Amino acid sequence: MSEIAEAFRTAFQLIVGFDAELGEIILLSLRVSLSAVALATLIGVPLGAAIALFRFPGRGVLTVLLNGLMGLPPVVVGLIVYLFLSRSGPLGVLNLLFSPTAMIIAQCVLVIPIIAALSRQGIEDLWREYEEQLRSLGAGPGRAILTLIYDGRFTLLTAVLAGFGRATAEVGAVMIVGGNIAHVTRVMTTAISLETLKGNLALALGLGIILIILTLGINSAAYLMKSAAQRRET
Amino acid sequence: MRSSRFTALLLGVLTPGVLTLGALALGALALVCFLSTATSAEERFLVLASTTSTDNSGLFDHILPLFEEETGIAVRVVARGTGQALGLGRDGDADLLLVHDRSAELRFIAEGYGVARREVMYNDFVIVGPQSDPVRIKGMDDVVEALTKIAAVRALFISRGDDSGTHRAELRFWDEAAIDVDAASGSWYLEAGAGMGATLNVAAGKPAYTMSDRGTWLSFENRGTLELMIEGDPRLFNPYGVMLINPERHPHVKAEDGLAFIEWITSEAGQAAIASFKINGERLFFPNAAPAE
CATH class of the missing domain: 3.40.190.10 (Periplasmic binding protein-like II)
Structure with a gap:
């Protein structure tokens, strides 16, 4: 019990004292996860929308595949990305291993299926509702996709937030491809993991509390933006 | 024809389109910023694959700043088990190894993956x-x-x-x-x-x-x-050895800086830094580098 109280005290001290090293770790976490999610959104949303609208052979298989890949273990993603980025791997010449860019790539791979699968579901539901209307207006597929993405933007926001949650919470992938190097690739989750290994449980839990507060903050901001936008529309 | 159709389409989706594009542009911009800061840090550094036991003890936090101060070379430590660290070295994903399994290290050298091995310390x-x-x-x-x-x-x-x-x-x-x-x-x-x-x-x-x-x-x-x-x-008794990944096998290995590290950690200054690392007044690692041949 005292450990938990100690953790809250540690978290409080870390926030109030604003430790420079902690600030660096938080910034890197945000930089990596936000970049990964931005990239994954650019790829995942159009991908999900395309699967929702177009009929093509293998569509069912692709849908099941995307849904299944939502549960991809981060450590497997990390391992695959590592094998590609390793000096002995096909992309070794890029010299990206143990860099923030490698971490962004790994988290992006992890998050694309989540964003794509959730946007496919959301857009498919809207498409069912508006298909006739859009077709009667003579909208081509490109325009239909844009309209549906706009119309479903709040659903898509949830998909993006789900992806962001996954990216900030995972440790397996960034540990393997980032290497948890101090001041270079150490992020919140790998720092928590390291402090746990050192037996600094209070510090580890304190960092965990800060991570939760950050995630809550970003979700609250998204929620406020969404409700403000909805209010303006009505 | 084509352009007028395009204009009509553009007008038709003006509001949603502009907003979506705006969001995408913002996202892309943010991405570019993030990625550019990610690649701009082109300082001089070495990747040292070492063991969790060394890293978790805090030794590197104690000695590496001294090396960086003296040479301007930063050392990035990736901490894994000795087996995995040797694997990283074999794949060329590190410049240097600091590990503790003498027979495996000697095999690693014999197989041509590592060079310039020196004893560093023991605990x-x-x-x-x-x-x-x-x-x-x-x-x-x-x-x-x-x-x-x-x-x-x-x-x-x-x-x-x-x-x-x-x-x-x-x-x-x-x-x-x-x-x-x-x-x-x-x-x-x-x-x-x-x-x-x-x-x-x-x-x-x-x-x-x-x-x-x-x-x-x-x-x-x-x-x-x-x-x-x-x-x-x-x-x-648990001896640690340092070695450079063979640059003939992996040409990207930073041989010159890597050798400078080996030179430093086995020098009087490096050995003294190891000896001065203490926890609760207790010395953790005992330097034992033989003088250079």
Whole structure:
């Protein structure tokens, strides 16, 4: 019990004292996860929308595949990305291993299926509702996709937030491809993991509390933006 | 024709389109900013693959800033078990290795993966266990005999189980005691498959006996009821070696800076830095580099 109280005290001290090293770790976490999610959104949303609208052979298989890949273990993603980025791997010449860019790539791979699968579901539901209307207006597929993405933007926001949650919470992938190097690739989750290994449980839990507060903050901001936008529309 | 159709389309989707494009542009912009800061840090650095036992002890935080100050070369430490660290070296994903499994290191050199190996320092392994010491091994000076006693009463023992230098050393002791731990794995002998700190966490939680390097043990905060049981057996001696990944095999290896590191850590200044690293007044690593040939 005292450990938990100690953790809250540690978290409080870390926030109030604003430790420079902690600030660096938080910034890197945000930089990596936000970049990964931005990239994954650019790829995942159009991908999900395309699967929702177009009929093509293998569509069912692709849908099941995307849904299944939502549960991809981060450590497997990390391992695959590592094998590609390793000096002995096909992309070794890029010299990206143990860099923030490698971490962004790994988290992006992890998050694309989540964003794509959730946007496919959301857009498919809207498409069912508006298909006739859009077709009667003579909208081509490109325009239909844009309209549906706009119309479903709040659903898509949830998909993006789900992806962001996954990216900030995972440790397996960034540990393997980032290497948890101090001041270079150490992020919140790998720092928590390291402090746990050192037996600094209070510090580890304190960092965990800060991570939760950050995630809550970003979700609250998204929620406020969404409700403000909805209010303006009505 | 085409352009007017395009204009109509553009007008039709003006509001949603502009907003979507705006969002995408913002996202792309943010991305470019993030990625550019990610690639702009082109300082001079080496990647050193080392072991969790060295990293978790805090040694690198103590000595590496001194090296950077002297040479302007930053050292990025990737901490893995010795087996994995050797793997990183074999694949060319590190410039330097600092590991502790002498026979594996010599094989690594013989196979042409590493060059310029030097002895750097040593510490020692200890056996720790619950305060109650159910097997009564505390204070024994023969580690193999102690392990034999643990096996005889099937007392819980946590192994690293991660192919690290510590794990390999532990397996050698069981071998000497002629105990087949593979057969016992999952009953009284548990393989954590984790780093030293994580394994100590498991041992403290059970509680159970385990073998640790002294450095991690001394700096470990979550001991619970664990206490030092056995130390001082000459077989518990744990030497560390440093080496450069063979630049002939991996041309991108930063040979010049890497050799500068090896030179420094085996020099008087580097050796003194290692000797001055203490936790609670206790020295963790003992420099033992032979003078350069």
